[in-house]
Amino acid sequence: MSEQMKEMTYKDAVKLAMVEEMRKDENVFLMGEDVGLYGGAFGVSVGMLEEFGEERVRDTPISEAAIAGAAAGAAVTGMRPIAEIMFMDFTTIAMDSLVNQAAKMRYMFGGKAKVPMVLRAPGGSGTGAAAQHSQSLEAWFCHVPGLKVVVPGTAADAKGLLKAAIRDDNPVVFVEQKTLYKVKGSVPIDDEFIIPLGKGEIKKEGEDVTIISYGRMLPRVLKVAEELEEEGISVEVLDPRTLVPLDKELIINSVKKTGRAILVNEACKTGGYLGEIASVISESEAFDYLDAPIIRLAGLDVPIPYNPELESAVVPSEKQIRDAVFKVLNR
């Protein structure tokens, strides 16, 4: 890995990954609603139409079913499509092609077919976009064998993981975070900087408690962890980065070390992926090292409200994270 780094936003890191891969491999192309002329609903693909032309940066009709279907079809024929769904909420319409076609083909054709497609979709609340444009639906995709699910929480991870997703021969759901798009971070400019799917990362080392978080909640957790460090509480922050496949080894070892686990995400608690992570811990040898019940801090089981006060109230706050730490430490 090159040591050369560049400060850039999460959004630009996503674009850099796409641009680098499109320059390297002519089979890689981008399609989606307003990704060309407009540069994407959140401006992720600004300038890409100019560099790669309409053949490789394709504006599509307003039909997520068509986008996903075309992507799956193109992928089976040997292309490596990147399909953008403007809001993650709209993946509902793309579900059939994704779940019943893309996810199944490699298995049903005995490995003779591969489906190297990436479905990029920004998720999460915090932008005042209300209940139909703010959901975190990653758990749905995690439940479908054949799909890989990635949720980067930093700019560097966004670049390294997206490049790995594009190069992967399986369909990957790449969940971007709307509220992180403008957050800056140090990103390696090496065009071979790849973060393998299925590799989590300890974002901060600690001894007393492991907080496992990803996506939008990650910076929030890190902030609380730094504050607690000054108060003498050593928090380890673990970002799995990829939900499927999950880096179980990293999680189990961390929880074995600290004996306590708090899981934080933005998605609704019930049926959410935190339950899966908690179960992985309980079923593993880490169970015998638990010195407190595992705590899940997740979004409330409600549609995301439009009122900004309520919108921020339904997702885990810094205070809730702090309180959870004190609770598992019996303080």
Next chain:
Amino acid sequence: MAIEVIMPKAGMDMQEGQIIKWYKNEGDYVERGEVLLEIMTDKVNMEVEAETSGYLLKILKNNGETVPVVTPIGYIGEKGEEIPEVKESKETVQDKLEIKEEIEEIKTKEEPEVLEIKDKIRATPAARRMARERNINLFEVKGSGPKGRIQQIDVENYKEGDIKITPLARRIAEVEGIDLENIIGSGFEGKIIKEDVLKLVGKEEKNITEEVMEDGRTRVVPMSNMRKIIAKRMSESYFSAPTFTLNTEVDMTKVIELRRTVKEQILEETKKKITITDIILLATARALKNHPLVNASLSEDGENIIYHDYVDLAMAVGLENGLLTPVIRGADKMTLTEIVVAAKDVTERTINMKLLPDELQGSTFTVSNLGMYGITHFDPIINQPNSAILGVNTIVEKLVPVDGKAKVKPMMTLSLTVDHRVIDGVVGAKFLQDLKSLLENPIKILI
């Protein structure tokens, strides 16, 4: 409103009392201060006075019944007045625990209701793993987590030789505020069980019935409370204090003379008959003033000697089925007449079981007299926290050489048992010597 009559709590450690006799019947009128009934506590009988005037509306507990202290036993009020619905009030340790648990439950209601499984341990997986690895029985580890959950740190800090106790016993001891160090465990390997704790709070489940063994010739009779207390106190004293006994023979000629001289006068003044014992008590009180160590006690931690600038003299009074040691306060300041009155008073009230509990506590020295039974010598056991006890024996006529000739003299042996932690041989001997001298010249005790 009808007023409750309750079983009074007549002493710090009184847990229950028995109703000997109601002096009033239901419907009788009683004046405030009038004797309503007589009860028996662990050690004494006492009269319970009406705290208010009115009609005895209801007797809830009858003669012979034993009830916990502060339990309502009757109601006084206006004629025809309704009495509150009578509910069985048998507050036991168990009840108290349940009430406490209820309160805690309410406090923690925000958590979803979870079935509490008794006899199962609340411990984290990490604590269990460590206990497994170190071969530690989690029942013996006290949890520091929420709801007493045993955390890994608790197992880590657990040391072999910690007090072994069942969770229930630990809980009761906590509620009753009993220091675990003071409980002797009777369970497996000395583990403290529920009964051990209950014994200390005086709540043991009673089983007074006498049991005849299979052979028909052996009976097992539970001890009375008094017997138990005597057994406990005597064992404690005997097994904690290293003692020895000093004996000396006293010529009682002049004591007998003195008694004969003052007998009529004292009888006239006080209607009480002076005894030899009274004179011995006074002489002892006088002698103790000059021997403060013999009148001292050892502090509970065994590191200090507590001196008393007064003499509170206890005298052992034998009863049909036990023994009590009522105290004569300030015996050193008394005249012979006063001590005659005081000694008679407490003796009579002891025999009639009318002493107040406080009259049995706080002595500085004890005298035990077995002379009337012809005993010539014995080694009494110290009445703790005293440091010594004087055994008084019978007066025997003996041939004593006086100026080379045999003379018949009334001789008596005094036996002084001392606690060697406080009193050395010389100190005890000097006290006995002094006492002997006072008794052989009893005029000195009158000055």
